[in-house]
Amino acid sequence: MTYHNPRTPPRKSWTFDDQTLAEIRRAAATGIYDIRGAGAKRKLPHFDDLLFLGASMSRYPLEGYRERCDTSVDLGTRFAKKPIHLKIPITIAGMSFGALSGTAKEALGRGASAAGTSTTTGDGGMTNEERDHSQTLVYQYLPSRYGMNPTDLRRADAIEIVVGQGAKPGGGGMLLGQKISDRVAQMRNLPKGIDQRSACRHPDWTGPDDLEIKIMEIREITDWEKPIYIKVGGARPYYDTALAVKAGADVVVLDGMQGGTAATQDVFIENVGQPTLACIRPAVQALQDLGMHRKVQLIVSGGIRSGADVAKAMALGADAVSIGSAAMVALGDNDPQYEEEYNRLGTTAGAYDDWHEGKDPAGITTQDPELAARLDPVAAGRRLANYLKVMTLEAQTIARACGHNDLHNLEPEDLCALTIEAAAMAQVPLAGTEWIPGKTRF
Amino acid sequence: MCGIVGLFLKDRSLDTNLGQLLSDMLVTMTDRGPDSAGIAIYGEETAGRSKVTIQSDTPDVTFADFERRLGDLVGKGSSLRIKDTHAVAEVPTGRVADVRAMIDGLDGAVRVMSVGETMEIYKEVGLPKDVVSRFDIRSMSGTHGIGHTRMATESAVTTLGAHPFSTGADQCLVHNGSLSNHNNLRRELKRLGMRFETQNDSEVAAAYLTARMKDGLDLGEALTSALDDLDGFFTFVVGTKTGFGVLRDPIACKPAVMAETDQYVAFGSEFRALVGLPNIDNARVWEPEPSSVYFWDREASASRTLAA
Amino acid sequence: MPTFDLATQDLRDLNKALHTIPAGTNDLDYEILNPRGSHAVAVGCSDPLNISVKGPVGYYCGGMNAEATITVKGSAGPGVAENMMSGMVVIEGDASQYAGATGRGGMLVIRGNAASRCGISMKGIDIVVEGNIGHMSAFMGQSGHLVVLGDAGEALGDSLYEAKLFVRGTVKSLGADCIEKEMRPEHHETLARLLEKAGVTGVETSEFKRYGSARTLYNFNIDNADAY
Numbered sequence: 001m002t003y004h005n006p007r008t009p010p011r012k013s014w015t016f017d018d019q020t021l022a023e024i025r026r027a028a029a030t031g032i033y034d035i036r037g038a039g040a041k042r043k044l045p046h047f048d049d050l051l052f053l054g055a056s057m058s059r060y061p062l063e064g065y066r067e068r069c070d071t072s073v074d075l076g077t078r079f080a081k082k083p084i085h086l087k088i089p090i091t092i093a094g095m096s097f098g099a100l101s102g103t104a105k106e107a108l109g110r111g112a113s114a115a116g117t118s119t120t121t122g123d124g125g126m127t128n129e130e131r132d133h134s135q136t137l138v139y140q141y142l143p144s145r146y147g148m149n150p151t152d153l154r155r156a157d158a159i160e161i162v163v164g165q166g167a168k169p170g171g172g173g174m175l176l177g178q179k180i181s182d183r184v185a186q187m188r189n190l191p192k193g194i195d196q197r198s199a200c201r202h203p204d205w206t207g208p209d210d211l212e213i214k215i216m217e218i219r220e221i222t223d224w225e226k227p228i229y230i231k232v233g234g235a236r237p238y239y240d241t242a243l244a245v246k247a248g249a250d251v252v253v254l255d256g257m258q259g260g261t262a263a264t265q266d267v268f269i270e271n272v273g274q275p276t277l278a279c280i281r282p283a284v285q286a287l288q289d290l291g292m293h294r295k296v297q298l299i300v301s302g303g304i305r306s307g308a309d310v311a312k313a314m315a316l317g318a319d320a321v322s323i324g325s326a327a328m329v330a331l332g333d334n335d336p337q338y339e340e341e342y343n344r345l346g347t348t349a350g351a352y353d354d355w356h357e358g359k360d361p362a363g364i365t366t367q368d369p370e371l372a373a374r375l376d377p378v379a380a381g382r383r384l385a386n387y388l389k390v391m392t393l394e395a396q397t398i399a400r401a402c403g404h405n406d407l408h409n410l411e412p413e414d415l416c417a418l419t420i421e422a423a424a425m426a427q428v429p430l431a432g433t434e435w436i437p438g439k440t441r442f
Numbered sequence: 443m444c445g446i447v448g449l450f451l452k453d454r455s456l457d458t459n460l461g462q463l464l465s466d467m468l469v470t471m472t473d474r475g476p477d478s479a480g481i482a483i484y485g486e487e488t489a490g491r492s493k494v495t496i497q498s499d500t501p502d503v504t505f506a507d508f509e510r511r512l513g514d515l516v517g518k519g520s521s522l523r524i525k526d527t528h529a530v531a532e533v534p535t536g537r538v539a540d541v542r543a544m545i546d547g548l549d550g551a552v553r554v555m556s557v558g559e560t561m562e563i564y565k566e567v568g569l570p571k572d573v574v575s576r577f578d579i580r581s582m583s584g585t586h587g588i589g590h591t592r593m594a595t596e597s598a599v600t601t602l603g604a605h606p607f608s609t610g611a612d613q614c615l616v617h618n619g620s621l622s623n624h625n626n627l628r629r630e631l632k633r634l635g636m637r638f639e640t641q642n643d644s645e646v647a648a649a650y651l652t653a654r655m656k657d658g659l660d661l662g663e664a665l666t667s668a669l670d671d672l673d674g675f676f677t678f679v680v681g682t683k684t685g686f687g688v689l690r691d692p693i694a695c696k697p698a699v700m701a702e703t704d705q706y707v708a709f710g711s712e713f714r715a716l717v718g719l720p721n722i723d724n725a726r727v728w729e730p731e732p733s734s735v736y737f738w739d740r741e742a743s744a745s746r747t748l749a750a
Numbered sequence: 751m752p753t754f755d756l757a758t759q760d761l762r763d764l765n766k767a768l769h770t771i772p773a774g775t776n777d778l779d780y781e782i783l784n785p786r787g788s789h790a791v792a793v794g795c796s797d798p799l800n801i802s803v804k805g806p807v808g809y810y811c812g813g814m815n816a817e818a819t820i821t822v823k824g825s826a827g828p829g830v831a832e833n834m835m836s837g838m839v840v841i842e843g844d845a846s847q848y849a850g851a852t853g854r855g856g857m858l859v860i861r862g863n864a865a866s867r868c869g870i871s872m873k874g875i876d877i878v879v880e881g882n883i884g885h886m887s888a889f890m891g892q893s894g895h896l897v898v899l900g901d902a903g904e905a906l907g908d909s910l911y912e913a914k915l916f917v918r919g920t921v922k923s924l925g926a927d928c929i930e931k932e933m934r935p936e937h938h939e940t941l942a943r944l945l946e947k948a949g950v951t952g953v954e955t956s957e958f959k960r961y962g963s964a965r966t967l968y969n970f971n972i973d974n975a976d977a978y
Binding site for chain 3: 694695697699712713714715716717727728729731732
């Protein structure tokens with residue numbers, strides 16, 4: 001074989017890949033950072049890198065359809081006079097009316113109620129649709145205080161003070177003008193059509209010592225009835241959990257970096273925070289060090305997709321999990337039936353994340369009445385209920401196979417890790433070894 | 443993340459009440475910090491002599507041994523006053539360096555809380571009421587004092603991690619807030635020869651001020667330069683042998699209330715801390731401004747407020 | 751007239767009593783003694799009570815107040831009347847930071863000075879301060895009125911939405927997107943009404959300047975990036 005004009009073929013840079021080049025051009029052309037919805041899209045160590053050790057000779061499994069495996073959980077048992085009892089340990093995360101359409105909020109309430117769990121308001125207040133269709137509703141207390149009022153505070157079943165979220169620990173929010181409709185503007189007391197900037201800190205307290213006094217005020221206003229949750233983004237989970245407990249939380253909600261958001265800077269979503277997998281053990285350690293594990297409940301969120309994820313989070317020490325993005329998919333978000341419309345928006349089903357633009361073909365992340373009407377809240381609620389029940393059955397299947405009669409009896413020792421990274425982050429041994437990097441010797 | 447109190451007496455007839463007043467102030471701030479508590483008292487001065495306040499987790503055995511070593515080292519010119527886990531060694535000022543070297547040779551059995559001609563620091567893990575009673579703070583008299591109750595943020599809950607922090611003779615600092623550049627600053631100060639006992643952000647602030655004062659700045663000037671060099675959230679109350687200062691960061695989110703009468707200047711994280719002070723109903727009460735240095739010095743003719 | 755002495759009675763009992771006013775009660779006057787800087791005094795009221803607090807209060811006095819008139823004969827700590835819905839809160843002394851934060855309605859009157867962030871994120875409340883206010887006041891103010899008879903600190907009205915600010919004294923500096931605006935007849939009328947409601951006499955509306963949003967930050971523009 002002879003070579004004519006031998007030459008090196010064109011080679012693209014790994015560092016300056018196509019995505020990077022496109023983003024540089026976009027930034028240069030528009031002069032605004034990329035804003036989008038959803039959570040981190042980069043590949044991260046996750047629950048997929050963990051496996052369960054089912055029972056065989058040394059442990060005895062439970063019979064799938066006959067022997068009980070309890071899934072219920074009580075939240076807010078530390079101080080609240082009226083703790084919450086949920087049938088399943090999978091709750092619906094905070095998503096605002098504004099970010100989501102009224103029909104989507106109604107569907108979340110219907111689905112969660114049918115499955116025996118709670119749903120959560122968001123940055124924008126409580127709507128009647130949501131309250132009326134949610135058996136158990138958690139009312140978020142956010143820096144913006146949009147729509148905050150004592151009547152809704154008292155008709156909530158629990159109050160979640162949002163200090164941070166996994167998509168943007170340390171950041172505020174941004175709802176672009178297209179979604180500030182008349183009703184959203186009125187609820188938030190803002191002029192219609194402007195960009196709504198949400199603060200990153202609360203307006204009337206900073207730090208856990210002042211938060212303790214804020215919590216006391218909220219408890220006094222609600223006569224110590226409601227559980228008080230504190231939601232933090234996964235950044236420094238040990239300290240943040242410990243301080244939430246010291247400030248007086250009944251429940252800590254810990255949101256890893258795969259947790260979604262309605263809209264924030266892409267650079268924030270992809271570069272700030274820790275993977276959910278890495279957040280759980282330090283948070284549980286903080287609770288254990290304070291003698292508060294299971295007394296102050298831990299809800300973990302950020303990339304929970306299946307009953308296996310639920311079981312893994314609980315084996316690592318969570319009392320419950322919370323889903324946002326997955327619940328939206330169950331409602332109909334990013335459904336391939338709208339592929340042509342996604343194409344017209346310059347994207348494809350499965351990748352659509354311009355939730356802030358309000359053009360969602362599925363009628364979920366929009367305030368456009370015509371689009372919102374596409375989502376049938378009864379049918380979508382049914383889909384969500386089905387999905388929640390499947391996840392619960394899956395988690396039970398795994399727990400029974402590990403010999404547990406309650407999901408809360410899953411332990412880290414029921415797990416092994418497929419990768420060294422996951423072994424280090426989840427503090428469980430690498431499969432086939434006793435090695436937990438950073439804890440034991442190989 | 444904490445509660446701070448401070449009291450600087452102008453009317454020396456109140457000196458015998460200092461410990462009592464400051465203890466009551468600190469105990470009211472308990473809710474702000476359940477982890478540890480501490481107090482610095484500026485008391486009597488004996489010309490040519492200094493106090494080294496030390497702490498041990500095993501005071502029963504350690505202090506007896508320490509007293510013997512101190513006698514061997516300094517001779518009759520020394521004394522040791524034991525209070526629970528703390529003890530105050532009084533030695534000629536010229537021998538302080540020798541005493542510290544001896545302590546360094548004890549492999550951590552004894553920790554130095556403070557060194558100074560008038561200042562003593564008492565701090566332990568626990569609630570203010572317990573710390574105050576363990577060390578009988580209420581019976582102490584003095585010219586000024588500073589107290590702190592801690593809700594630990596990132597560093598360990600230990601005796602050494604409690605406030606006040608002292609990094610120079612008769613200097614102490616307490617902090618409410620959270621610094622965000624303390625790791626880099628600690629490395630820089632270490633390079634300059636400062637010594638650190640903890641990973642605590644507040645200790646870095648104390649050492650920073652000590653380093654600046656070593657450079658020849660007075661307390662007010664050192665606090666002013668802190669505004670440029672410290673990043674994060676802080677309300678500081680600091681003491682020197684004759685002075686008392688307050689500084690809040692430019693954002694000034696952490697609470698601070700001050701009260702002044704002809705008899706005293708007082709600081710509290712909350713007004714609750716001040717309600718028991720004499721004649722508080724007629725005091726001038728105000729909230730210190732952000733980025734403004736407030737300090738009082740009994741050797742200077744008047745107090746000073748420096749707008750940065 | 752029911753009296754609560756916080757030197758001997760629990761805050762919990764006080765707030766519980768204020769939340770459970772029996773229907774048909776016509777004695778709506780309450781007196782609170784010895785608050786001594788206590789937090790969360792008279793929070794979450796929802797009846798037209800007339801509450802007199804004899805002494806200084808701590809954080810969040812009158813928080814989320816609806817309907818009630820609360821008078822504090824002393825100073826107030828951080829976040830007085832935060833998120834007030836309606837009614838009236840009067841502080842006869844000074845108020846600490848965050849006074850009237852996120853308030854949605856009613857009137858907050860501070861006879862002395864207010865510290866930083868007075869009226870932060872205000873959403874419809876009217877605030878009248880007879881003394882001075884501190885830095886970052888009316889930050890992100892959405893609606894309602896802030897009236898200051900004395901001086902304002904740095905960065906007044908930073909990132910302001912549609913709250914209207916009236917200052918009689920000097921303003922140390924204006925925050926991003928806050929500008930001085932013309933006092934038109936309707937503004938004099940509004941201001942006169944607010945002063946009268948607050949019981950302030952002896953000042954003319956012509957002594958005030960009006961400040962409001964320049965509205966340049968309402969939709970993101972990279973050329974305004976320095977203001978973010």
